[in-house]
Amino acid sequence: MIKPILEKNVITDRALCSWVRCKRKAWLDLNEQSDKKIWSAHRALQLEHQYKSLFAFSNKISDRGLEAFKKGAQVVVGVRLKGISPNGSSLEAHPQLLQKIKGQSCWGNFSYIPVLVRQGRRLKREHRLSIALWGYLLEQLQQKTVNHGLVISLTKKKLEIEEMILTKQVKNELFDALKRLNKDISKNNQPGLTSDRKKCNLCCWKKVCDEKANQEGDLSEVSGIGAKRREFLHQIGINNITQLALTNKDYLARKFKPYSQQNVNISDSLIRQARVQKNLSAERVSTKMVLPELKSAKEILLYDIESDPDENHDFLHGFLYLKRNKYEEWSLVAAEYQPILNLKAGCEEILWGKIKSKINSSENFPILHYGETEYLSIYNLAKNQGENENELNILKLRFIDIHARLKEGWVLPVENYTLKSIAKWLNFKWTKNSTNGAKALLWWRQWGKSISEGKENSNKLKWILEYNKDDCIATWEIAKWILSQN
Ligand code: SF4
Known part of the structure; x- marks a missing residue:
């Protein structure tokens, strides 16, 4: 049997982070077999950001382990801190980095504070509690109070460094969280799914939890139901897809009325979506021809971009x-894939020249894309390069958002209307299994690194292009399905 990820009877900083994100995740980390986890490119991107931030902060990461404290190293990594919580639980943590500061400790006239890399723009609860736990365990080791820690993050512009004071309130929050975490992970039954299923997209247990949600007909599986609506529906006694599908629309609208008009307006479409998902068959909601532009068109372009959101850079x-x-x-069969790579941010003039010549290579043919990102990217690029209102309006008329057209015409038996979900429903398969935008971004960074190290890994670029081409074909498969329904 494959062992679970975490050791029983010891509360770690990793378990604490998992628990803050989702109580079920902490429980699965401890009790579920690790081979049921899925690898996530987001995690690899996070680790890369962590490494770069720590390197930018310290310029070198070499002093490791407890010996480094004794010799008074400026920064220390690779330390395992151990201790006991106020209510007697065993604790263990691996701080990302410890920095030397002035102040008497058991090693001499210096001591250490914890340094944590922040993922994302804001300091979150998981960051606050991790740093508090590291500080608490460090105090026990160095015999000196830890009053603050540092939170760092390398952004496009600079290394941001923020001081976090470990107040009495933060410490009490930590002790309370440790007590509750201990109680939750000791339960025999697994906790329910998180109410905010958006979090699941980044979680290694997604596959396990998707299966459970599917089996139970969980309301979070219905497109359009987020954490708040799910909670509200539970409050009025609607607990699964079948119950929602059988609900009377006037009854639901009446119940929604005290909350918001927006909820009242969509009550009918929520019931319809649940019904379609329960019956596994699509429903047409408009008899209008959905892609009239393609009737007379002789040629089209399918368009898809790959981006690095941290750098605000569309690289392909x-x-x-x-x-x-x-x-x-x-x-x-005769389709031609024509990628334009945008190697460096800041070369928009050249990029726009290439794209403009591509989209104007034949007269005003339609450009099909999935979601609004592609059009907005081109529109902003064109506008920043000084295209006039007339040109921008022509451009707007040529871009056809297949996602918007699909939603105008049909309700489909899918949990969401992303390109991946719809294409999967149509049995389209990407050349490489479970590829996604995050993985393409990871390959992009790895390819860039391989070039800067003088040993180019051209496979990475090949996979990015293959993935992007598949996205274009998937967009076409959906458009083709729409055409076949007209
Ligand atoms: S997939 Fe979602 S519900 Fe499951 S453990 Fe992860 S965050 Fe929680």
């Missing part, structure tokens, strides 16, 4: 050129 603009064959049928 992928185009798939598609035309009708001699039988007037759209043919993927």
